[in-house]
Amino acid sequence: MIRTLIVDDDRLVRIALADILDDDPGITVVAQAGDGREALERAAAQSVDVVLMDVRMPRLDGIAATQRLRALPRPPQVVLLTTFDLDQYVYDGLAAGASGFLLKDAEPSDIVRAVHVVAEGQAMLHPSAARRLVDRYHRTAGGRVQAARARIERITPRERDVLELLADGASNAEIAAVLGMRESTVKAHVSRILAALEVGNRVQAALCVRDAGLHGDNSREF
Template identity: 60%
Template structure:
């Protein structure tokens, strides 16, 4: 059973998400929070697998709450919920350690799938906005690019292939098909890649890829 904490200052959003999550027999909502401070306290004192985190909230916003949750001994996985006009906050949340983000108009089935993916150790980025967010708000500097290249040089040729696919947003299953590997082998490669790059999740690994300019800039 996946335990979920729903965090949003809008009670109608909390109710709607709770009702949606209740339709999945493998998900249990274990708590609600109306601000980031309350969310951190709840995640600290209860077993929480996944947090659905709003960005703009009173007292403590979702970015700071994400940063604090990322340091917990048993850190939950964090999915940020946002709208397009808040994308700069989403980038900050990802940099703080969030495992992905969804737009609030994401189809219900995709929200449920995202909870499962993140709970299983994956990352979930909205396909239409992820690339734009990284391109717009993660501007490379020469120092950042050099550091990223140095980190990537620690990898084997095969790990570099896997990392480039991770940077493009591919799932483990996608990578396995593309590189003719077993999915379990891909998972092992990803774990080693994260350790070598000194990052905590696939989102941050993708940012390293962007810094190193391994992906072509969009037209």
């Protein structure tokens, strides 16, 4: 059972999200919060696997709350909820450790799917918004290109093969099939890649590839 925390300053939005998630037999909503500070209190009080997090909230916004949640000893995965006009905040949220984001008008099935995807250690981004984020980031990346390339040089050629497929949005099973590996071997490679790149999840690893200018696609899932 995936234990989920819903964080939004709009009570009606929280209720709607809870109704959507409660319809899935594999998900349970264990708590709700109206802002980032309350979310931290709820996460500290009980075990949480996935947080659906609004970006703009009073007291403590979703980006700052994401960074603090991901610093916990047993950090939950975070999916940000936003609108197109908040692209810059969403990128900051991903950099803070969020596993992805959805638009608030996403289909209920996409919201449920996102919870399952991130709970499995992968991530999910809305394709149109992901494209805008990548374009915006590359216009302001500056010296990060060289830093990203230096980090990628730390990994082996085989790990780079895995990283390239990861940046395409391939799952561990898909990477294993393409490269002729066991899925457990792929998981081990991914763990070493994340450590070498000094990133916390697959989203940040894929963004590192883009920072380095080594990949031009815009993926939906990582």
